[in-house]
Amino acid sequence: xxxxxxxxxxxxVPEGENLVLNCSFTDSAIYNLQWFRxxxxxxxxxxxxxxxxxxxQTSGRLNASLDKSSGRSTLYIAASQPGDSATYLCAAPxxxxxxxxxxxxxxxxxxx
Amino acid sequence: xxxxxxxxxxxxxxxxxxxxxRCSPMKGHSHVYWYRQLPEEGxxxxxxxxKENIIDESGMPKERFSAEFPKEGPSILRIQxxxxxxxxxxxxxxxxxxxxxxxxxxxxxxxxxxx
Numbered sequence: 001x002x003x004x005x006x007x008x009x010x011x012x013v014p015e016g017e018n019l020v021l022n023c024s025f026t027d028s029a030i031y032n033l034q035w036f037r038x039x040x041x042x043x044x045x046x047x048x049x050x051x052x053x054x055x056x057q058t059s060g061r062l063n064a065s066l067d068k069s070s071g072r073s074t075l076y077i078a079a080s081q082p083g084d085s086a087t088y089l090c091a092a093p094x095x096x097x098x099x100x101x102x103x104x105x106x107x108x109x110x111x112x
Numbered sequence: 113x114x115x116x117x118x119x120x121x122x123x124x125x126x127x128x129x130x131x132x133x134r135c136s137p138m139k140g141h142s143h144v145y146w147y148r149q150l151p152e153e154g155x156x157x158x159x160x161x162x163k164e165n166i167i168d169e170s171g172m173p174k175e176r177f178s179a180e181f182p183k184e185g186p187s188i189l190r191i192q193x194x195x196x197x198x199x200x201x202x203x204x205x206x207x208x209x210x211x212x213x214x215x216x217x218x219x220x221x222x223x224x225x226x227x
Contacts, residue, residue: 046216099157099168
């Protein structure tokens with residue numbers, strides 16, 4: 001059974017700082033991993049999807065990496081802005097490859 | 113191309129009433145997933161459906177909860193005789209394909225409050 005853990009649970013940084021969010025998963029036989037953003041009281045916005053054949057995926061100031069052998073993924077946010085304040089979730093497919101198992105999220109606060 | 117649509121966005125029910133949550137997948141997507149986010153908890157998978165078929169309902173409570181995805185129309189998550197513990201945000205996601213390479217896109221969610 002897939003289990004996903006995110007560290008830290010909460011993070012507060014000053015504007016402009018580069019930061020790294022961590023995600024670990026127990027079943028490394030995954031084919032992809034997704035990172036999402038969730039604003040308070042809102043839905044999920046897909047940020048990045050990394051296929052298992054890729055080691056990195058980039059979108060703007062976001063860079064996600066995937067290391068299947070160690071069961072880890074990281075989301076790197078460059079030059080953070082107050083608008084980046086949100087909860088960031090990573091999700092890995094379950095054994096059947098269909099349902100997603102989510103981590104508990106990292107609640108990010110970027111202070112002006 | 114509209115995203116995943118869910119309605120209502122907010123739903124208030126009294127204990128014992130029924131709640132019906134609707135989800136229209138993205139155009140071209142025939143796979144639908146329902147997830148639940150309880151207060152202060154993470155998102156948990158409930159059920160996965162394709163048109164007219166339930167593929168995996170391993171995360172759905174055995175009683176009072178049911179889901180369908182008819183040939184025509186939206187997917188429906190139905191909760192009978194709601195209790196306060198059903199208060200949560202219910203998210204629907206859809207994907208074009210299934211299995212190992214599918215990417216799921218999420219709707220805005222329905223926030224159910226049971227009084």
